[in-house]
Amino acid sequence: MHIRVLLVATLLSAVFSSGYAQKKKQAPAANPPAFSTEGMQKAEGFLTFYWDEKKGKVWLEIGRFDTPLLYYTSLASGMGSNDLGLDRGRLGGEHVVEFRRVGPKVLMVEPNQNYRALSENAAERLAVQEAFAESVLWGFDVTSEQGGTVMVDATPFLMRDALHIPDDIGEMKQGKYQFDATRSALYLPRSKAFPKNTEFEVTVTFTGSQAGAYVRSVVPSSEAFTVREHHSFVELPDDGYQPRPFDPRAGVNSISFYDYATPIDQPLEKRYITRHRLEKKDPSAAVSEPVEPIVYYLDPGTPEPIRSALMEGTAWWNQAFEAAGFRNAFRVELLPADADPMDVRYNVIQWVHRSTRGWSYGMSIVDPRTGEIIKGKVTLGSLRVRQDFLIAQGLVADYQAGKPVSAEMLQLSLARLRQLAAHEVGHTLGLPHNFIASTESRASVMDYPHPVVKINNNGTLDLSDAYATGIGDWDKAAIRYAYAQFPEGTDEADALAQLIQDNQKNGLHFLTDQDARPLGSAHPAVHLWDNGASAVEELQHVLRVREIALKQFGAQKIPVGTPLATLEEVLVPLYLFHRYQAEAAAKVVGGMRYTYALRGDGQEPLAFVAGDVQRKALAELLKTLSPSVLALPPSVQKLIPPRPFGYRANYREVFEGSTGLTFDQLAPAAAAADLTLSLLLHPERAARLEAHHAVEASLPDFTEVVTALLDATWRSGKATGYAGAVQEVVNQQVLDRLLKLATNATATAGVRAIAGYELSRLKTDLKNGHIRAGNALSYYALAQIEQFERYPQALELPSPARIPDGSPIGSDACGN
Structure with missing residues (x-):
């Protein structure tokens, strides 16, 4: 056996030695042949390129090797639908890249900027560089070379879907699409070279099926849609810029990365502000x-x-x-x-x-x-x-x-x-x-x-x-x-710290999206589209403004000759004029003031909103559920006819009714009431009420909030006529929201228990005749509560009333 192993090893050695010898005897590879650009359109600039119209190719000159530059993509022409988010001008992420020559190839490499070593020691920098992966974004074949500059075919790199648009369409459940290279081409009018940047634009087409409503509403044919994607190569700034440290209290955006050259007693993560x-x-x-x-x-x-x-x-x-x-x-x-x-x-x-x-x-x-x-x-x-x-x-x-x-x-x-x-x-x-x-x-x-x-x-x-x-x-x-x-x-760190202290002395504070956008968020002064030092007082004022405007609402709100049905579009933002201030006031209930406090800066880190202030906010919010607030004025109840021929409604901008073509006089109340209820019965707010009450007994707990809610609705007495119908709509939604909360797996056990207990009390009141809610609604409520008590998994609840879009489209995006 040893002889066989030795024989095999000898043969293999001979084979490899022969191959190596043959390679050594081969003449060195000739330089790539000369490349003719005759007849091509030249764009000279940061990265010079040539357009070969006959072959439909883009040839790119690369002479900057191992030198960082910036590459990013953007959407040059969009879909025209805010919901899809594929807007003209949308930017992709920035990538610091460099071209690396490797034999007959040029690799476009993105070094890992998240992990660095800001050190003069090259070995220390290399240790971090080799510890974390980098990304090769593309590989180009060298076609020719002259004086250290190579020519590559950039066409395959450009002729692709760099923004992954089908993924966005798919996530929105708006269809299944794929990039179609046969219907895509370079867009010459927007492919240019400038002194500090070179730009390429490509007409890209996507084909597919199962188009959703958002796609169908903006494209000529849902079988295919065409947009333009843009590729940018930009010269990076010189090293004359001095980064400035980030401070969370300063109200300036930042970048961050990990610096492994940082001394052990200092934070590993570095943060710099962004600025011109x-x-x-x-x-x-x-x-x-x-x-x-x-x-x-x-x-x-x-x-x-x-x-x-x-x-x-x-x-x-x-x-x-x-x-x-x-x-x-x-x-x-x-x-x-x-x-x-x-x-x-x-x-x-x-x-x-x-x-x-x-x-x-x-x-x-x-x-x-x-x-x-x-x-x-x-x-x-x-x-x-x-x-x-x-x-x-x-x-x-x-x-x-x-x-x-x-x-x-x-x-x-x-x-x-x-x-x-x-x-x-x-x-x-x-x-x-x-x-x-x-x-x-x-x-x-x-x-x-x-x-x-x-x-x-x-x-x-x-x-x-x-x-x-x-x-x-x-x-x-x-x-x-x-x-x-x-x-x-000047010691810059001390000077910047003094600016922060001056802000605090002048009563200037900073809190941002993470503290404002979630409906269950806690700070009583941090919200979108609100006004005033007191959210509660401003809600009172806004409701008065709304009342005055609604009393004056009539046909004169649209020009003469305009279909009366279009009054609904004018009515919606007016009827819901209080919606954002109500959201702001809701944050007072279970609210907590806090700052981005740093140790030693003298700021109070947090303080609960006082109990009397919370109860005042609760009382004002409960008014927004009253028929006196939600009922349309008599002059409006019979004012809006069905849509005339040729005037299709944008159903995102009007109330979603249940009466077919006709205007549903109860739909506005349903939408406004459900907004308030979604705020008061939010599972995070409910949990916070319980936690804060446990720490300070003077603060309202969730039981107090639910009791006040039921007292203001189900237990408030039966109204009659149109006001009575509005009240029934509100009561039904209170019931549905409590049932949803009692069966909400994301709510705490204590919150679910309180919601279930209050439902059982409501059932007792209904059975004993202590609540006059109308026979049909009482029957419905008892049946729903008993179903919840017997088998909550089988409980089927209606979807919440849809509130028309608002800020400005009802989504949670960043923007204004």
Whole structure:
């Protein structure tokens, strides 16, 4: 056996030695043949490329090897549906990449920026680099080489679905689609090379089936839809930028990574804020001109008077930079005719159209290594302003034949656009939302503003101060932290800490999306679309505004000659005018004030909302369930006819009724009531009430809340007529919501137990005749509760009443 092993080993050695010898004898591979670009269209710039029209190919010159550059993708032309989120201008993620030459190939490699070693020691940096995976995003075959520059065929890299659009469509259950290369091609008008970036755009087509309603509503044929995807290669900034540390209290966005060169006694994770590079010409001066100002360019396709409003609102930011020590550091201009919005040197504000109203966005292209903002890109949805006009229409419109339309409606809409432009540009300057600002004298444009409507002494409504004008005090503070340049010799860490302390002394605070968006969230002053220092007092005011406007509601709210059925679109935002302030007031119940406190900064980390304040909020919220609030005025009950021929309703914008083609007079009450109930009976709020009461007995517990709710509805006595019908709708929804909570697996056992116990008490009251709810509703309630007690798994409950879209489309996206 040993002889056989030796023989086999000898033979194998001979074979491999022979092969190696043959390879050694072979002549070295010749250089790639010369490549002719004759007849091709050349685009010279950051990465020069050639377009071969005959073969439909893109040839890319690569001469920058082992040098970092930025690559990102974006959607150049969108679907036109806010729900799908595939909007014109949507950005993909940034990737720091480098081209690496490996024999006949060029690899496009993305090093791992999440794990680094900020050290002068090359071996220490290499140890981290080799510990974590990197990503090879593409491999190119070298076609020719000359003077260290190679030519590669970039066509396969470009001709693909880089944004994974079918995945987005599939997640939305809007159909099954796949990329169709036979119907896709390079889009030459938007494929260009600039001094600091090279851009490619591709027309991409997707084919498929089972298209959903969102897709069908915006494409000519649901069998195939075509959009354009964009590839960007951008020169990264030089190393002259100085990163600034992140502070959670400062209200500035950040990047983060792990630095394995960090001393053991310091945090491993590093965080830098995101900001544009801005430097003073005279660093010693308290106020100085900038070396280079920050300039934003507005889409010239924006119509007047919207264009002027957007430019005015954007220009407000110069106020903040002046407060930070810069003179004329921020400008807004109309994009010149000879400029291209793709050029990375231009910060742009785009005016984007969709089939439905939707969010606007402020996005930035950021150097992932340092947090430096390279380019700001704002997307403003064109239909948003029409919703603001509709709100004003419901409040003050009085269309009369031969008379001019009230100027207040347009003034309110343009005021909102100024604020919107400032808000979205603020995101591209590095600022996140600040949702506590509306309770601190409208301190920031980075909040979501609800129109402030005042009531005149004669009972009329006043929209003159609907939206704030100019940059707020918090915005100036945040820009100061991000951009202020301190005199030479200043300890920057101490100076930044002092800015934070100044904010606290001046009563300026910062809390953002994570604290505002969840319906079950706890802070009583952090919410979207609210106003006023007191959520409860503002709810009282908003309900008065709503009452005045509803009493005045009539045919004069739409122009003469408009179908009366379209009054419903005007009615919806007016009837639900209190919806966001109700959400804000609900956070007072089981509420807790807190800050992003750091140890030693002197801030109070948390405090429960006082019991009497919580009970006042509960009482005000329960009023929103009263027939006196929810019932439509008699003048409205018989005002809205079915839709006429040719006027299809957008059912997301109107109440979902149960009466067929006719307007359902009970549907508005059902939608508004269910909103309040979803807030009061939220499982997180219920659990918090129990936990807080256990710590402080003076605070209401969940039992107190449910008892008050049943007292205000089922046990309040039987109304008659239309008001009685509204009351039955509310009572039924209270029952359904309690049953849902009692069977909700995500609720705590204690919350489910309380809900079940209160249902059993309700059953006893119904059986003993202590509640006069009407025979049919009483029978339904008893049957449902008994089914719950016997076999809760088999309990079938109706879906909650659908509330029309609102902010501005009812989704939880980021934007304004």
